[in-house]
Amino acid sequence: MATPSKTLFEQFLAPIFSHLIDRDALVRLRDSIDWETGVAEFTNPQVIYPNYYKTSNFHGVKNGYLSTDAALTYDPITQYVLPPGETWVRESLVKAIQGVPRRILDLGCGTGTTTQMLKRRFPGAEVMGLDLSPQMLVMADHKARAAAVEVTFRHGNAMATGLPAAAFDVVCATLLFHETPPAVAKTILAEAFRLLTPGGQLLVLDGNQRTLRATDWLSTIFEEPFIRDYSQGNVDAWLGYAGFEAVRTEDVFWLNQLSMARKPLPLVERNAAAEAEDRPAPDQIPLPQPA
Numbered sequence: 001m002a003t004p005s006k007t008l009f010e011q012f013l014a015p016i017f018s019h020l021i022d023r024d025a026l027v028r029l030r031d032s033i034d035w036e037t038g039v040a041e042f043t044n045p046q047v048i049y050p051n052y053y054k055t056s057n058f059h060g061v062k063n064g065y066l067s068t069d070a071a072l073t074y075d076p077i078t079q080y081v082l083p084p085g086e087t088w089v090r091e092s093l094v095k096a097i098q099g100v101p102r103r104i105l106d107l108g109c110g111t112g113t114t115t116q117m118l119k120r121r122f123p124g125a126e127v128m129g130l131d132l133s134p135q136m137l138v139m140a141d142h143k144a145r146a147a148a149v150e151v152t153f154r155h156g157n158a159m160a161t162g163l164p165a166a167a168f169d170v171v172c173a174t175l176l177f178h179e180t181p182p183a184v185a186k187t188i189l190a191e192a193f194r195l196l197t198p199g200g201q202l203l204v205l206d207g208n209q210r211t212l213r214a215t216d217w218l219s220t221i222f223e224e225p226f227i228r229d230y231s232q233g234n235v236d237a238w239l240g241y242a243g244f245e246a247v248r249t250e251d252v253f254w255l256n257q258l259s260m261a262r263k264p265l266p267l268v269e270r271n272a273a274a275e276a277e278d279r280p281a282p283d284q285i286p287l288p289q290p291a
């Protein structure tokens with residue numbers, strides 16, 4: 001019987017990463033965490049896993065994110081795949097936040113690296129990370145406690161979080177959309193729109209769609225099941241479709257991009273803001289006449 005051939009990830013990247021990863025340290029970390037209790041505590045039995053999530057192997061890890069292995073190896077691998085440096089790339093999102101938010105939500109927070117950075121940058125804010133994987137949340141919680149950073153983590157689906165509407169000044173997602181089918185990304189953006197306060201800011205940091213389209217080999221070696229669909233899409237267009245304004249995307253070095261947008265203010269507040277700034281109110285600006 002023919003044995004299934006190894007994936008490109010298994011053939012090339014896994015051996016490289018296995019040299020870069022300190023296996024003894026990972027075993028010590030694994031043994032220092034009570035996974036069974038942690039997973040039971042985080043698991044919300046009401047959460048229904050979407051099909052794309054249960055049936056896909058992300059990063060070549062079997063069972064995707066619903067495994068201890070994924071939660072343990074995620075950080076050691078991720079540090080090598082965000083050129084020119086993981087912290088620099090993540091900081092591009094944190095630094096783009098305007099004003100001083102009171103509540104921040106990090107969708108698909110994984111092991112909570114960006115979630116922690118958000119809390120450090122805005123110590124007065126309530127910061128919450130939400131993820132579908134209880135194992136990733138156990139790891140995130142372990143890291144946050146060890147670093148004495150006060151953030152909360154919640155098991156949930158970013159497509160329908162069950163959180164109250166207009167509860168957050170900032171909603172963000174880091175490295176989430178290249179792992180979801182575009183239809184899921186659009187549903188998550190609609191949910192983010194609902195969760196934001198009027199005038200609130202949305203930030204999406206992910207793979208650079210233009211670069212990925214131009215370098216198909218990257219999509220091949222990383223074997224993310226939806227990365228090609230993601231790269232053919234356009235986050236700006238998805239944001240516009242969800243109702244956001246002031247939409248723009250910037251390159252973050254070569255491999256990543258940061259998309260930013262705002263939830264519009266109701267017209268009455270926009271008119272007041274225009275008056276305060278001595279500009280014509282939006283509803284007073286004449287519509288262009290047909291030529």
Ligand SMILES: C[S@@+](CC[C@H](N)C(=O)[O-])C[C@H]1O[C@@H](n2cnc3c(N)ncnc32)[C@H](O)[C@@H]1O
Nearest residue numbers: 065108109110131132133136157158174175176
């Ligand atoms: C590549 S990881 C990114 C983790 C983290 N944001 C980071 O920047 O390192 C993608 C994460 O999204 C989570 N995820 C995927 N689909 C999700 C969904 N519909 N709702 C919530 N989390 C989801 C996965 O469990 C995983 O932890």
